[in-house]
Amino acid sequence: MRIAVGCIGHETNTFSSVPTTLDSFKNGTYYFGQEMIPFFQNTHTIMGGLTKQSQALQIELIPLLWTFATPSGTVTESAYQTLKTEFLDLLQQAGKIDGVFLDLHGAMVTDTIQDVEGDLIAAVRQIVGDRPIMTTLDLHANITAEMARQSSVIIGFDTYPHIDCYERGVEAAGILHDIIDGEIQPTTAYRQLPLLTSPPAQCTMKPLMQGILEQLHYLETEPKVVTATLSMGFPFADIYDAGVSVVITTNADQELASHYADTFAADVWERRTAFDLDLVSVEQAIKLAVNSQHKPTILAEGSDNPGGGGPCDGTHILQALIDAEVQEAVVAVIADPDSVTTAIQAGVGNEVQFEVGGKTDPLHGQPVSLTGYVKTISDGTFIHKGAMGRGRTGFMGRTAVIKAGGVEVILTEKRIQPYDAEVLRSLGIEPTDQKLIALKSAVHFRADYEPIASQILEVDTPGVHSPDLFSYNYQKLRRPIYPLDPQTTF
Ligand SMILES: [Zn+2]
Known part of the structure; x- marks a missing residue:
């Protein structure tokens, strides 16, 4: 059995001022043909699950192209067309x-x-005719009717932080194998809800989503249900189809798929008001951290999360920490190649004047002037040890830790979401010794940090990944949609 595999991947934040070009893909993750397999083997990823299960099921994988650019602004049409042509x-x-x-x-x-x-899957469909297409998606996929129509089966992550990627890869490989073998004849139902939710509310470590997923997994115990997916959507892509959707796949029973899609979507809709958020101001968060008897307090700054297209050089929290003269604080991370160069030129142990961050746009704050001494210089390479992406190598680019007063700032060359505590530990910073850690992450950090955090505060700063859905000027999103239009019906 021969299965072609590949990816052209991006989470596009249309509110970001930074366009995503062909270089963003080539300098991101870009594996051509056979070189993709060793990169993913034994990693906790979809591809890790797929490669493992393929060995067990004697599937021969035909690797095409696997490329993923760090989330950022709208992708240039020419970049996509180039990659699409290459892929096809x-x-x-x-x-x-x-x-x-x-x-x-x-x-x-x-x-x-x-x-x-939808465009890519349709083009693949044109080539392969009625042969099965298995599409795996992130929990932040804005699933469209076209994506559902052109795929034989859609499987999305069930977790956020995304810690079940390996398992979903194994599951998807097994189902695709059984379809090819003739044991499964997939029948799929897709429903889109008029519902937009914010990343912190989508976290599956919180009771709301735990309850919803229990329901989803219960559906999957029905013998005729092949797989069920709830996608929470990515609200920072201003497109018509952004938001929550449901895809149910049954074995040769269209009516049952439709029935479950209807009832499950209605269940999620019933809980819509529970997705409202409780955000904390930076000043209040710092006060709570400083007054806490326990270490560490995590300040989660979703607004500048590079994992969702934030520039990762926002300075609102850093400025507030410097102003308040907070001790035992770490800011992870600020992507600022110029400051990294300044630190390297100065050398370890020396004091220099920096203009840190705030270089992408004013929304995320102004550069912070500070005098810091260079504590650590690193090549920025580390191995993920947390539940998300365990085993995968992380690349921060050239990296420097500078210390200004009581605040240590991790300066990186690349935009990287510091959800794995190895970002700190690989630089000699023990997270449990810190009073306060500011992380540019909305939810993913919880997988590794929740067990060691004394408290987690979701901080309200301006940004293109702000959890406050009302802070955006949507132009293309379908309306009415909850919560922007509170009277929306479904
Ligand atoms: Zn995601």
């Missing part, structure tokens, strides 16, 4: 294949295409 050419040259495995994200937008995954 490889598929056409793949020889006889029995099916296709698309490891996609599901929230990619170009200058002219709102539903890029």
